[in-house]
Amino acid sequence: MNTYSLEARQQHYPWGSHLLYGLFGLPQEERPLAELWLGSHPALPSQIQLNDHTWQNLDLFLADKPLNFLFKVLSASQPLSLQVHPNSEQAKDGFERENAQGIPLTAPHRNYKDANAKPEMVMALSPFKVMVGFRELEEIRDNFRSIESAHLDNITNSAHFDHQSMLLSLLQLAESEKQQVIEKTLAIAITRNAPMWQQIVDLAHYYPSDIGILAPLYLNCLTLNPGEAMFLPAGTIHAYTKGTCIELMGCSDNVLRAGLTPKHIDTAELITCTQFAPFTPEKLTASTINNERVLNPKETDFGLTLRQVSEDKQTINVKSRSILLVVKGNVLLNDSELSAGHSLFVEPGVYQVSGDGLLVCAFESE
Incomplete structure (x- = not known):
């Protein structure tokens, strides 16, 4: 150990x-x-x-x-x-x-x-x-049509309108067409208070000529x-x-x-690797085991545990190679005094912790 x-x-x-x-x-x-x-x-x-x-x-x-x-x-x-x-x-x-x-x-x-x-x-x-994740097609169509742009209407009116054709069509607009779409979109966004529109305005502060500022119209804003x-x-x-x-x-x-x-955008490779379907991620539900919150999605072979460390000495059972990080406060792990930002690589074993802080552990799982 x-x-x-x-x-x-x-x-x-x-x-x-x-x-x-x-x-x-x-x-x-x-x-x-x-x-x-x-x-x-x-x-x-x-x-x-x-x-x-x-x-x-x-x-x-x-x-x-x-x-x-x-x-x-x-x-x-x-x-x-x-x-x-x-x-x-x-x-x-x-x-x-x-x-x-x-x-x-x-x-x-x-x-x-x-x-x-x-x-x-x-x-x-x-x-x-x-x-994160594509909105439903009908929602995207409604959002695009609210812009009253001929270029976006061409996309939504296509007989083959789907998530893939939508994204590819946006990326393949001529630069002059992109700027026309962006101008019309911002003219509407600055008049609206909904998070979707305000996100567009925020994005335009940093990327005023990037067609990516339309992303809130087709992605979920969370x-x-x-x-x-x-x-x-x-x-x-x-x-x-x-x-x-x-x-x-x-x-x-x-x-x-x-x-x-x-940076570089490889449109063909992007299209190959993207999952083109509506998707809204659910917030993960943590299980609580021995005073630890455990986040271990079934799709992965890794996970996180979170433990609020107190003055009373606690025992933690590390079952696989892990990286521990003190996110806030101070933690005593066995004989090691750790303050916020300190991290350890630990092998499987039983450890004693005490102090006053938040300890996060990234671990390998089966």
Whole structure:
């Protein structure tokens, strides 16, 4: 039974915030901090402190058996890109294909950074705004027709109007046509108070010429309150637009973009990997086991537990390789004093915890 200190790796993107610096007591920087990565993904592996007090990349430490999940803390002050993640077969085929084509892993037009699927679970730490899953076709048709745009009418009046043709038609509009649609959409959105329309206005602040600002018309606009969680299967179109959360996903960095980004959009691959059907994710219901909230979607081989640690010593039974993170307060785990932002890689075993804080554990499941 061993515990090892972990150092999360930082991702700095323009859409990030400055909240994580203060939340986890990290040295303040001027640039936003978007994500903290805890895991063994080779693109940005955590650092693990060995018994001799030296540090090593976690992917090298776990070279014989990498973790099957990637654990992130994400904080967004601006919208992330509209995106989809591949399933296992698509990821394996795409990764091998791009390797055979000699496309460097760091190339901006590379779609597949690894051969793994990326289903993901998200749990809000603050009110967390999300656009996710297609609305019903009739609802999309009504929303588009309310714009009174000839270009959108052409899309909705097609004999083959469905979710796939709708998205593909939007992406394939000529630039001048996109700008006409955007102008008409914003003219209506700024006069409406409903969340769908206000989300369009918010998106336009950051991407005024991106057809992705129409996404609220065809996706569900949701807000997760702190502690609420949802699961997104691979192939689910989505964009996180504001807030701070914990993300737990397959050990993958594969992203296919559909808009709200200056980055590469591979329309053909996006269409191949997207699940084209109405979908509204249900909020996950946690089971409570030995004073822990357990979030373990049946579709995944990973999960989260959340424990509010008190001064009274508690016993936790870690059944598989796990990463522990103190999200707030202070926790004493066996003899290790941990404050907010501290994380550990732990092997299966029984541990004693006490203190006053929130402890989150990402674990492998069968």
